[in-house]
Amino acid sequence: MLKNHVEDVVVWLLPKVLKEYDDICTCEKCKDDIKAIALNKLKPHYVVTKEGESYAKINDMSLQFKTDVMQALMEAANIVKENPKHSK
Ligand SMILES: [Zn+2]
Numbered sequence: 001m002l003k004n005h006v007e008d009v010v011v012w013l014l015p016k017v018l019k020e021y022d023d024i025c026t027c028e029k030c031k032d033d034i035k036a037i038a039l040n041k042l043k044p045h046y047v048v049t050k051e052g053e054s055y056a057k058i059n060d061m062s063l064q065f066k067t068d069v070m071q072a073l074m075e076a077a078n079i080v081k082e083n084p085k086h087s088k
Pocket of ligand 1: 025026027028029030031084086
């Protein structure tokens with residue numbers, strides 16, 4: 001299965017980033033927006049995976065990569081926080 005590994009990492013780190021914000025909307029729409037903005041900032045990294053393999057790979061990734069994804073997610077969260085795509 002061909003997969004953008006960065007997408008897994010974004011999905012995995014998003015809840016940790018959202019925990020840092022107590023005033024951000026966490027509905028599916030806003031979470032998808034945050035993921036989309038972060039993924040567009042990051043360079044995709046395609047890997048061929050078998051089912052269930054992605055988490056092992058996350059543990060192997062470098063701290064620098066984790067930091068980059070964290071950074072992109074925080075920037076994206078700030079954008080969505082200021083401009084949610086829906087009314088409150
Ligand atoms: Zn929302």
